[in-house]
Amino acid sequence: MSLLEWLSHTAPVVWMRESESVWGYPTVLFLHTFGLGLLVGFTAAIDLRVLGFTKRLPLAPMARFFRFVWIGFWINAVSGTLLLMMAPTKLSNPAFIVKMLLIALGVVNMWFLKRRVFRDPAGVGEAPIPAGGRLLAASSLVIWAGAITAGRLMAYIGNGR
């Protein structure tokens, strides 16, 4: 029996999955939605600024919003792991695999974007943003939109939920 399968039979996970309480499965789902909002919402705002929307807005203080992106990321890493424990068969859902790959790609993309555009906080915003930076902002928007799509399709493709 795999670790994940074993976890799926532990008392707290069984309770979350089978309890009628809104504090079980529904709350974990809500946290996953809230985390998505933070992660993708703030990422999109940063991407739009890098792409040239509202050039008057200084870029350097904008970088502080990466904190909220990471808060959203970790809320979803934890709530997502719980959701997976509740239904380990997700592992074999093609949409789930695509979603995980897109998230990995999104994080790597964010790391490159940060390095390329926000490396020198003092000078950020003075010089025009390099084309490479704008390309990374555009790919970020596409990747996270893809991750949302794959996540939603998990309920329709393969074994569902």
Next chain:
Amino acid sequence: MQAFADWIATTSLSAFVNGHAWVWPACETLHFMGLALLIGNVGLMDLRLLGVEKGLPVAPLSRFVRWAVVGFVINLLTGIMFFAGNPFQYIYNTAFGYKVVFIALAGVNVLLFYVTGVARQVATLGPGEDAPVSAKVIAGTSLFLWIAVMYMGRMLPFIGNSF
């Protein structure tokens, strides 16, 4: 309400939503993207006014609010599609009732921000400058209400028994 639901179920929009298997999941996906745009761009402004992120000047930052409006419109339209497709799933749902109330309150809150002159007041705030208490109350209320809208939306299938 029942009469309205009866009517909307006969519209061609309702038939469209139910006539193609891809429409519902496509709308759900767009609804999640709209949600992210809304909460992210509203959050930007709210966190600035609350003083969590004081480094940004308010006037240019407030331009991002229009992306929140884009998110809201996407969600209003896709929400109408859900409702038209299966109105009876929503009209007697407790969570849906609360969701609509919270959306209306959030709308009133936005209106207060602009009508009372608070928006004009904060527009002059530069980096590091503190927003007045009135703006902080509106910003805090905004965050609370939009998160509540999201919570009630997520609870649609779980609170009440109409799904």
